[in-house]
Amino acid sequence: MKYSLKIEDAKEIAEWYQKNKRQLPWRDTNNPYDVWLSEIMLQQTRIEAVKPKFLLFKQTLPTIQDLANCEDDALMRLWEGLGYYSRARNLKKCAITLVEHYNTQLPEEYKTLLKLPGIGPYTAGAISSIAYGLPAAAVDGNVMRVLARYFEITEDIRNETLKKEIEQTILECFQEDSTPSFVSNLNQGIMELGETICVPNGEARCSICPLQHTCKAHLHETTDTIPYRSALNQRKIIERTLFIIRDGDQFLIHKRADKGLLAGLYEFIGVDAHLNKKEVIQEVEKHNIHPTHIKRLEDAKHIFTHLEWHMHAYEITVEQIEHLLQKDYLLLNKQELETKAIPSAFKKYISYYTIRK
Numbered sequence: 001m002k003y004s005l006k007i008e009d010a011k012e013i014a015e016w017y018q019k020n021k022r023q024l025p026w027r028d029t030n031n032p033y034d035v036w037l038s039e040i041m042l043q044q045t046r047i048e049a050v051k052p053k054f055l056l057f058k059q060t061l062p063t064i065q066d067l068a069n070c071e072d073d074a075l076m077r078l079w080e081g082l083g084y085y086s087r088a089r090n091l092k093k094c095a096i097t098l099v100e101h102y103n104t105q106l107p108e109e110y111k112t113l114l115k116l117p118g119i120g121p122y123t124a125g126a127i128s129s130i131a132y133g134l135p136a137a138a139v140d141g142n143v144m145r146v147l148a149r150y151f152e153i154t155e156d157i158r159n160e161t162l163k164k165e166i167e168q169t170i171l172e173c174f175q176e177d178s179t180p181s182f183v184s185n186l187n188q189g190i191m192e193l194g195e196t197i198c199v200p201n202g203e204a205r206c207s208i209c210p211l212q213h214t215c216k217a218h219l220h221e222t223t224d225t226i227p228y229r230s231a232l233n234q235r236k237i238i239e240r241t242l243f244i245i246r247d248g249d250q251f252l253i254h255k256r257a258d259k260g261l262l263a264g265l266y267e268f269i270g271v272d273a274h275l276n277k278k279e280v281i282q283e284v285e286k287h288n289i290h291p292t293h294i295k296r297l298e299d300a301k302h303i304f305t306h307l308e309w310h311m312h313a314y315e316i317t318v319e320q321i322e323h324l325l326q327k328d329y330l331l332l333n334k335q336e337l338e339t340k341a342i343p344s345a346f347k348k349y350i351s352y353y354t355i356r357k
């Protein structure tokens, strides 16, 4: 074993967690559905943004069966604001698999969980250990940061081999103590330390950390430089111009393709280029759209994981809108704009016409 977490320190973490854990809606129970849903929502999304969404989701779809039966549009609406919509689509896909093949239950075993749509090693470890108390490791970026500092690891924490070694370290602890409460509290304790105490950017609060007496980075004052995380490739910048086509209270909306970015969601049509007013007229006339009035709206920017949209937008008023309807297009009035699953990328423009936040 390259790294070995001392069992005494592991117990300190588990006890610290028991006493100091934050009260969060999904922590009132170890219901597997709650654990699964919260872990998926928390990927890439801040805890404060997840809390109200989790409560609303559970209130609307209280069971796995309800999730499997949910209409796609309603699901996307429930997911709005959390971003990365493929997570919601995978949740439903997984719920359908659970209904059809697993008696509408999430399996207990780590390896079985890994076979399900949208469930990777971290989520499988979290469900197996937190919901069922089985000895599985759940290693995410927070866990990597805490243990990289504890062991004073200078390697890149994006390295997959290092991640496997850290998982192994945690599994070794479970060989010494595999009681369900210890398993669950140790995994959640390391995550919680990473979220609340051993935070990034040189702001670790070592004086209140249960590992302060044995953590090498703290003892050697290297917490500012550890962990090392290599930079991801820079995001690609896409210039877009949106055309908000309206006839009075009616807006022309397009449904995106079922694959790729924002798959299956609704959008204002547009092109991948920044156009001036004259170019906009030329572009829309190609599609038989004849504006009676054009108004430039404010610019907006939306950041995805690997790319950024830098958007110009024009409100384009037409006299006749019905003839523009074709496959994958629909006309929505202001009230309907409120209820459709329109991604937050278009939030700024939706807010011109609705009271939607």
Ligand code: SF4
Pocket (backbone or CB within 6 Å): 146, 149, 150, 197, 198, 199, 204, 205, 206, 209, 210, 211, 212, 213, 215, 216, 217, 218, 223
């Ligand atoms: S002692 Fe400091 S650096 Fe070490 S794990 Fe705790 S908070 Fe992180």
